[in-house]
Amino acid sequence: MELTIILFLLGGLFLGWSLGANDAANVFGTAVGTRMINFKTAALVCSIFVILGSVISGAGTTETIGKLGAINALPGAFACCVAAGFAVYLMTKAGLPVSTTQAIVGAIIGWNIFTSSTIDYSVLTTILATWVLCPILSGIIAIGIFTFVKKIVLSSKIHILRLDAYTRLALLLAGAFGSYSLGANNIANVMGVFVNISPFTDIEITSFFTFTSTEQLFLLGGLAIAVGVFTYSKKVMFTVGNDLLKISPLSAFVIVLSHSIVLFLFASEGLSSFLTSMNLPSIPLVPVSSSQAIVGGVIGIGLLKGGKEVKWSIAGKISLGWVLLPILTLVIAIFFLYVLKNMFDLNVVF
Amino acid sequence: MFNFKIDKLSLFGNSKNLEKDIDEFVTILSEVGLSFKSIVKDYLSHATGDKFEERIEKITTKESRADTVVKQIEYALYEETLIPDSRSDVLRLLEHLDEIIGMYQGNCYRFSIQRPDFPDEFHAELLSLTDTVVNCVEALCLTVRTFFRDVRSVRDNAHKVTYYEKESDIKSSDLARRIFSSNLNLDQKMHLRYFVEKIDNICDRAEDVADELIIYAIKRSV
Numbered sequence: 401m402e403l404t405i406i407l408f409l410l411g412g413l414f415l416g417w418s419l420g421a422n423d424a425a426n427v428f429g430t431a432v433g434t435r436m437i438n439f440k441t442a443a444l445v446c447s448i449f450v451i452l453g454s455v456i457s458g459a460g461t462t463e464t465i466g467k468l469g470a471i472n473a474l475p476g477a478f479a480c481c482v483a484a485g486f487a488v489y490l491m492t493k494a495g496l497p498v499s500t501t502q503a504i505v506g507a508i509i510g511w512n513i514f515t516s517s518t519i520d521y522s523v524l525t526t527i528l529a530t531w532v533l534c535p536i537l538s539g540i541i542a543i544g545i546f547t548f549v550k551k552i553v554l555s556s557k558i559h560i561l562r563l564d565a566y567t568r569l570a571l572l573l574a575g576a577f578g579s580y581s582l583g584a585n586n587i588a589n590v591m592g593v594f595v596n597i598s599p600f601t602d603i604e605i606t607s608f609f610t611f612t613s614t615e616q617l618f619l620l621g622g623l624a625i626a627v628g629v630f631t632y633s634k635k636v637m638f639t640v641g642n643d644l645l646k647i648s649p650l651s652a653f654v655i656v657l658s659h660s661i662v663l664f665l666f667a668s669e670g671l672s673s674f675l676t677s678m679n680l681p682s683i684p685l686v687p688v689s690s691s692q693a694i695v696g697g698v699i700g701i702g703l704l705k706g707g708k709e710v711k712w713s714i715a716g717k718i719s720l721g722w723v724l725l726p727i728l729t730l731v732i733a734i735f736f737l738y739v740l741k742n743m744f745d746l747n748v749v750f
Numbered sequence: 751m752f753n754f755k756i757d758k759l760s761l762f763g764n765s766k767n768l769e770k771d772i773d774e775f776v777t778i779l780s781e782v783g784l785s786f787k788s789i790v791k792d793y794l795s796h797a798t799g800d801k802f803e804e805r806i807e808k809i810t811t812k813e814s815r816a817d818t819v820v821k822q823i824e825y826a827l828y829e830e831t832l833i834p835d836s837r838s839d840v841l842r843l844l845e846h847l848d849e850i851i852g853m854y855q856g857n858c859y860r861f862s863i864q865r866p867d868f869p870d871e872f873h874a875e876l877l878s879l880t881d882t883v884v885n886c887v888e889a890l891c892l893t894v895r896t897f898f899r900d901v902r903s904v905r906d907n908a909h910k911v912t913y914y915e916k917e918s919d920i921k922s923s924d925l926a927r928r929i930f931s932s933n934l935n936l937d938q939k940m941h942l943r944y945f946v947e948k949i950d951n952i953c954d955r956a957e958d959v960a961d962e963l964i965i966y967a968i969k970r971s972v
Contacts, residue, residue, distance in 0.1 A: 435834040557900040560840075560970075561772075564833045565765040648835050 405599040408474040411481035412617075413624040416590040418488035419500040420628020423586055424450055425636035426497055426659065426694040427578035430652035431571040432637040436564075439637070443629045445572060446579040450629070451622030453583025453667075454591075458618045460669040460685035461585055465592035467523045469508035475740050476515070476748035477593040480507035483733035484589070487725055496721040497636055499689030502531070504589040506726030510733030515749040526684050531722070534662055534688040535696025542658035542700035549654060567649045574653055578660035578690075583622055585667035588687045591621040647698065655697035662693045692722065764826060771823050772844075772898060778816045779847055780891045783884040785809050786854045790880045790949075793861050794873045806858045813855045820844050839966040846959045847894065850887060853952045857945075866945050867938060872925065876946070879921045883952050886914030890956045897963050897970075904967035911960035915953040922950035 428442035471477045484503035491498040505527055512519045553563060591614075600613035647655070665671065666688045675682045695718055702710035740746045785805060792802050823844060827837050860866075868876060889910035896903040929942045 435831050438831075554900075554902060554971075559765075559769050560833055560836060560898045561765040561768050 405474060408478040409594065409599070409620070411478035411485070412591055412594055412621060415481040415485035415488070415500060415504070416621045416624025417628035417631070418485040418492065418503075419586055419590055420447075420450070420625035420630075421632035422488050422492045422497065422628075422636055423499055423501075423690040424579065424582060424625055424629045425633035426690045427582055427656060428575045429497070429637040429694065430647050430655050430698075431575055431649075432634075434647055434649050434652045436568050436571050436649045436652060437575070439634055441572075442575065442637070443633070445576050446629050447626030449576045449579035450583035450625050451619065453580035453585075454587035454618040454622035454625070455583075455615050457580075457584035457667060457669070458587035458591075459614065460672070461667055461687040462588040462592045462595055462614075464523060464527070464684065464686050465504065465508070465588040466595060467520055468505065468527065469512050469517065469519075469593075470596060471508070471511055471593045471749075472596060473747050473749050474594075474597055475744075475746040476511055476737065477597065479736035479740050479748060480504065480511050480593055480733050481590070483507045483510065483736050484729050487729040487732055490728075491721055491725060492632065492636060494721075496718055497691040497695065498721045498725045499691040500586060500589040501687045501689045502722060502725045503729040504592070504687075506729030507733040508593070509726075510730040511737060511748070513730070514734050514737045517749070527686050530666060530684065530686045530688050531692060534666070535692040535699070537665075538658050538662045538693040538696035539700030539703070541661055542654050542697035543704050545658055546651065546654045546701055546704055549650060553650065564649070567653055570653045571649070571656060574656040574660055578656050578663065581660045581663035581667060582690050583625070585663040586687050586690065587618050587621050587625075590624065591617045592687075647701070651701045655694060655701060658697040658700070659690060659693040662696075663688060663690060689722070691718075764830060765832070768823060768826050768832070769898075771819050771826075773895075775816055775819045775823070775844065775847065776891050776894050778812050778819070779851055780888060782809055782812050782816075782851050782854045783887045785812075786858060787880055787884045789858050789861065791877060794868060794876065798862075798865075803862065806862050809855050809858050813851050816848055816851050820848055836966070836970060839962075839969065843894065843897075843959065843962065843966065846955070846962070847890075850890075850952060850955055850959070853948075853955060857948055857952075860945065860948065864941070866941050868942060868945075869932070869934070871932075872929065872942070875921065875925045875928065876949075879918060879925060879946065879949060882914055882918045882921055883949055886911055886918060886953045886956050889914055890960055893960055893963055897967055901967040901971045904963055908960040908964050911956055915957040918950050918953035922946050 424446050428437060428446055431437040432439050432442050471480060481504075484500060484507040487506070488498055488500055488503045505524075509519060509524070511517070558566070594617055595614055598613040598617050600616040602613055603611040603616070605611055665683050666686050668683075669685065672682045672685055695715070699710055699715060737748050741748050785808060789802065789805050789809075792798065792805070824841055827833065827841065831837075833840060889907060893904055893907040893911060896907050925946050926943050929939050929946070932939070934942070
């Protein structure tokens with residue numbers, strides 16, 4: 401593989417690192433924030449399952465990202481990834497749970513504008529609609545699950561200590577599911593732009609199993625996410641876990657589960673084709689924001705408890721971050737593309 | 751992963767052990783109360799020989815065991831970061847229950863050392879007061895057990911503690927009034943009143959703990 405290709409791929413890996421530092425932190429944020437699971441355990445489980453989700457189920461949302469902007473030159477993909485990664489890094493440093501989804505979409509639109517490519521507005525509208533739908537859906541699911549779980553817990557008269565042990569296990573399982581869903585749903589953000597220009601070749605392991613070039617890309621992206629989780633996610637975990645609302649361990653489990661369900665719904669090709677086969681409206685396979693799903697869940701629980709405990713000023717700050725991020729990334733992407741094209745004389749589009 | 755799995759399994763094992771420890775602690779509190787009742791009864795019937803002292807020693811042994819169990823629970827809760835949202839409440843609760851055990855023990859030693867001279871005419875009332883105090887703490891034990899398993903029932907049980915506390919107030923005031931209107935010397939009156947107050951204080955403390963439990967239960971239920 402050429403050195404330049406590796407260099408360009410580093411852009412994607414940087415974005416993967418950002419995703420690990422920020423989005424992946426959301427999955428275990430409530431569990432770590434409530435001190436039910438220690439950071440190292442959370443980071444290990446998260447890393448393993450995010451890689452599995454990326455490699456096994458990452459294809460569905462990648463197709464959607466590809467439709468939004470078919471970036472066909474490595475320098476272009478590099479600029480988009482670095483812009484998105486940089487913007488997410490800035491937000492992470494501010495302790496705001498933003499999302500690589502919003503960043504990469506902003507960057508792709510930036511690429512479309514810079515290269516005068518056509519923007520597929522129907523895909524863009526679908527993605528934007530999911531950004532509104534995702535936290536609402538997560539909030540509704542959280543309210544439903546919380547009501548159900550609370551009823552079960554109260555009627556079972558289980559000892560507080562045993563409930564604590566079960567909650568830890570449930571948090572771990574929900575976190576593993578969440579990490580898998582995150583990998584499946586969000587790997588498109590990290591490696592989607594490289595799929596059409598993958599430097600890898602398919603490796604035939606047995607006559608039944610081939611490790612495709614896309615899967616190799618996703619594995620690489622998954623590893624970058626894992627590095628992000630271990631190196632930089634702790635701060636955001638505590639923001640999500642403590643700042644927005646004082647969360648009980650049981651609520652933490654519900655929030656992680658509702659987030660995981662939402663991410664899974666928007667990533668599952670199987671579910672989507674099942675709904676289509678039943679003549680039901682299918683769920684679009686769109687990379688949604690794990691941050692929005694988590695915050696939606698937290699606010700859902702807060703509203704169920706009367707809404708008084710929700711720190712709306714922090715919720716407002718987080719929402720502002722969501723609006724600012726795609727715009728910020730769009731501007732940064734255009735700047736990077738300009739630099740690559742005019743200062744380094746690189747083709748950002750073919 | 752393997753190490754983690756082992757940790758998780760031991761976590762469930764430790765939870766069961768801790769449940770047993772908490773149950774044992776509450777049982778000790780209940781038993782110390784019942785022993786205290788027997789000790790007062792024995793004392794008033796002048797059965798203050800070796801057996802009487804043995805009973806008091808047994809209470810001391812139980813009090814020491816309660817201290818050990820509380821420490822075990824405290825260490826386990828902190829070391830394994832269990833019940834992070836209720837840990838401080840549970841530890842405070844256990845400390846306050848331990849204080850009640852200490853109050854029972856203190857009263858027993860007072861009977862053994864100071865040997866108050868309660869005339870026969872006050873025996874029935876003192877026994878009745880002791881009964882009420884022990885019933886009050888029994889109701890508290892029940893409330894504590896429900897706090898750990900069924901937060902919704904805490905308030906239902908806690909009101910019994912309040913009921914017995916009020917009854918104890920009435921009984922102790924009546925007894926003190928009768929003591930001071932008797933023909934005893936003032937020093938003896940003061941001495942007997944001191945005992946009545948010290949026994950009644952157990953109920954006051956039990957009511958405080960029951961009130962705390964209601965708050966803890968509200969915190970847990972939301």
